[in-house]
Amino acid sequence: MKAASAARSILTSLHEVMASRTHAQAKLNQVVEVIGEALDSEVCTIYLLRDGMLELFATRGLNQAAVHVTRLGVGEGLTGTIAQNIETLNLDEAATHPEFQYRPETGEEKFHSFAGVPIVRRERAIGVLTVQHVEPRRYEEVEVEALQTVAMVLAELINNANLVDEETVGGLSEARTGQDQIEGLTLVKGLAIGEAVFHQPRVQIEHTVAEDTEAERERVYLAFDRMREQIDNMTGHAEFGVGGEHEQVLETYKMFAYDEGWSRRINEAIDSGLTAEAAIERVQQRTRMRMREISDPLLQDRMHDLEDLANRLIRIVSGQLGTAAQKGLTRDSILVAKNLGPAELLEYDKRRLKGVVLEEGSLTAHVVIVARAMGVPVVGRIRNLRGLVREGDEVLVDGDTGSVTLRPGPGVLTAFEARFARAREQKAAYAKLRDVEPFTRDGERIEVMMNAGLRDDVGMLAMTGADGIGLYRTEFQFLVSSALPQRERQARLYRDVLDAAKGKRVIFRTVDIGGDKTLPYLTNEIGKQDENPAMGWRALRLALEREGLMKVQARALLEGCAGRELNVMFPMVSEPWEFDAAKAVFEQQLDFLRKHKHQLPSAIRYGAMLEVPSLAEMLDQLLPKLSFISIGTNDLTQFLFAADRANPMLAERYDWLSPAILRFLDRVVKSCVGYPVDLGVCGEMGGRRLEALALIGLGIRRLSITPAGVGPIKELVRKVDTKEIGEAMRGWLLTPPENMRVALQDWAKQRGIDMD
Structure with a gap:
């Protein structure tokens, strides 16, 4: 007997049973007879999950009086073990199994052999199908496979007959595995509650029996x-x-x-x-x-x-090829994915997307930067994530501790909601600092600016009281477009951003595409041959080679900022000549607009991002040409340590508070002394309180950070004495402590400065 022919024989009979007009119980009674006869098995039994218990629903061979009387907990006995583990059991002597339990009311003491398979729907066991025989024997593999195939069809029958309601199906994960807390890596801080939604949703199979x-x-x-x-x-x-x-x-x-x-x-x-x-x-x-x-x-x-x-x-x-974003979120959701690109994340409805959980992910990947800009907590580095969580599970994301709770119990949920409430209170306290200027205890003014990349982000300026936008990522417009944005569209965006900023300074960074920010319409040219795209043809390198791209953006920025100050910054400058070449493109477009009597910006301030370590060696040549310089700590970190920031194996390997990084930054700060250049940091490092404390100690006076970080950093600034932390940093850089992070925490704690 082949498995296919055995299953086909049973399915043919089941098709007739399912099509009959009898009630559900009568159908199940017929089903166990059909299966028992086809497999020549003396016992065939169906257990279904009701109210969290496996209830005997139909049987051939056991005492009929036990039907709807015998009930087993999930994990109890052989049947409960099958449901709990969603596994198959095939035993020649059932009593030898450590989970075996005898139920006298069933009359099963004379049967020795046992085989059982889970009845699965939506990746959850909603019941168990078992067969038994008097003679001790293992069921043949073809028989077990036939049972497994029949169980799939039974799941459809059971669902259509409403024998297991949706609450039971949805709650079985709790009954099967209960609450589960898993530890990962904090990528974006914050708390979130929502239902699990897979970025690539599993297809729900509603029809199992083939007609042709x-x-x-x-x-x-x-x-x-x-x-x-x-x-x-x-x-x-x-x-x-x-x-x-x-x-x-x-x-x-x-x-x-x-x-x-x-x-x-x-x-x-x-x-x-x-x-x-x-x-x-x-x-x-x-x-x-x-x-x-x-x-x-x-x-x-x-x-x-x-x-x-x-x-x-x-x-x-x-034919169901779309992502969850394309289908649309209908409820507060926690997105579950192996990994995500920044463009993919931007496709989701920000009102419904509450958190993200990734199997991979690293602290400085651009998708994390986008999530931070959206205010979405992210936890990554969770292996076998899709094997642990089910679509629709309630999920708690704790981006503060890097933990994720699946299917939380009432007590855990209540405690989490209380933390949520406290977080809202703290957020409200930070909001009170919106109109307060961030001066240190010794009177130093620290400029706290915010990063942005979406048109809607600019509204956060007024809400946070940030001093301006220290990094406007212009590539976000390119990432969400299906084709290269036209000049007029780019100019309109830049004009709208300045209007929304209401006179506060906005620093526009020219496109930083390539690396992990690929564009579908430029796929054939961007990064195709790069073994490490992060260190390849991207950012300013790409823009200078694709002269048309740079020219269009230069014209758009000049037109969009007409009548107002334009602050433009070039990313990933490696040597001074690259800055000169980029500035020349802008000057050419400026000459064109001047000749054609167009309104020009009232002033143009040129800046560069220091992300590539080589530029630090040439600052004496570059600084006289700059109005400002911004240290991009995300890329700088990976280049200093030769550690690809997109590689999850290296996500926790290198610390922003490493003496190597702090000494490098200290050298850059000292190199700028004597030049009328505005020096700042616009990386995620500046948005973390402990790291910001270190940066202030190094002499950094401008931080551009995520909007959510503005309030906490302003609050920190008002507690710091720059001379005191500066002296401490000089000592630590000269003789680094065993753990710089611990040293800074202790220093702050002694002065009553909360680093949470």
Whole structure:
């Protein structure tokens, strides 16, 4: 007997049962008879989850009086173990299993062999299907596979008959695994509550029984062809680069995509009478059960690759290819993803997106910068995330501690909501500082500006009381566009930003694209050959080579800032000649506008970002040409440490308070002495209270940070004596303590300065 023919025989009979007009209980009574006869099994039993307990709903071979009487907790006995672990059991002697429990009312003492499979719907066990036999014997693999296939169809029958209500289905994750707290890496601080939504949603399979087997097979063949084409094309995508770990991932994907064994098993599932989607899911259920038995981390990773690929195949075959952003969020949501690009995050409705949880992620990745700008807490570095959380689970994101709580109990939820309330109170306290100028205790004025990149961000100027926008990331407009933004559209944005700033200074950074900020309409040219795109053809390097891009933006900035001061800053300047070349593009466009009698900016101040360490060696040549210079600590950190900031393996490896970084910054501060140049930091480092304290001690007097950080930093500034912290920093830089972070914390604590 083949598994496919056995399952097909049962499904044919079940199809008739499901189509009959009898009530649900009568159908289940018929189902156990059909399965028992087909497998020549003396006992066939169906347990369904009701009110958190597995209730005996139908049986062939056991005492009928036990139906709706016998109930087991999830995890209790063999049946409860199957539901809890979503696993299959096949035992020749049931009593030898450590979880075996005897229920006398069922009359099952004479049966020795036992096999059971979970009935799964929406990745949750909603019941258990079991068979038993008097003679001790292990059921053949084909019989167990037939049971697993039948269980898929039963899930549809049970759902359609409303035998397990949605509350029970949705709550089973609590019953199966209960509350679960997982630790990750804080990427963006903050607290969030919402329901889990997968960035790449799993397809909900509603129809499992095929009407035309050959038509289903053809759908799978076409889906395989398309999937293989997608995988082959990935090699040319900029985000994969050349060489290294990404190539190994691609090779694994290709291996699975072209694996004949995988496609054969899906075909066999279709032969048994399943639809294309159900056949793929059926094979994946079996794979997931095997994954639980694997202890080798490398093999587990490979199995997760297969899971990703199977999800892709189901999306293709079902035609459901969109992300959750394209479908739209309908409730307060916590986004769950392996990783995200900044453009992908910007597609989501900010009103509904409350938090993000990632399997990967690093502190300085641009998607994190975007999330910070959106005020969305992010926790990353959580392995096997999609295996831990289910779509629709309630999730608490604690971006302050880097922890995520799945399916919280009432007590935990209440405590979290109390913290939420306190956070709102603290936010309100910071809001009171909106109109207070940030002077230190010894009278030094610290300029606290904010970073922005979206038109809506500018409204935060008035709400936070920031001194201005120290970094306006103009590339965000490029990231959210399907084509290169026209000059008029760019100019309109810059004009609107200045209008909204109401006279406060705005520093526009020219486009920083490339690296992890690829543009779909420039994919063929950006970063394709870069082994490390972050150190490749990006930012000013790209803009200078693509002269048309730079010219259009220069004209747009000059026109958009007509009649007002233009502050323009060039990113990733490595040598003075690059600044000269970029400035020359602006001067050429300025001459053109002047000749054609256009209104010009009232003044133009040129600045540069110091992100590449080489520029520090040439500051004496560059500073006379600058009005201001901004240290970009995100890129600077990765270049100083030769540590790719997008690599999750290095996310926690290097500290912004490392003496190496602080000594470098100290040298830059000293190099600027004697020049009429405004020096500041516009990186995420400046938005953290402890790091900001160190920067003030080094002599930095301008910080440009995320809007959420403005209040806390203004509050910090008013508690600091610059001479005192400056003296402490000089001592620490001369003789670095064992842990600079601890030394700073102790210093602050002694003076009653809260660093939380």
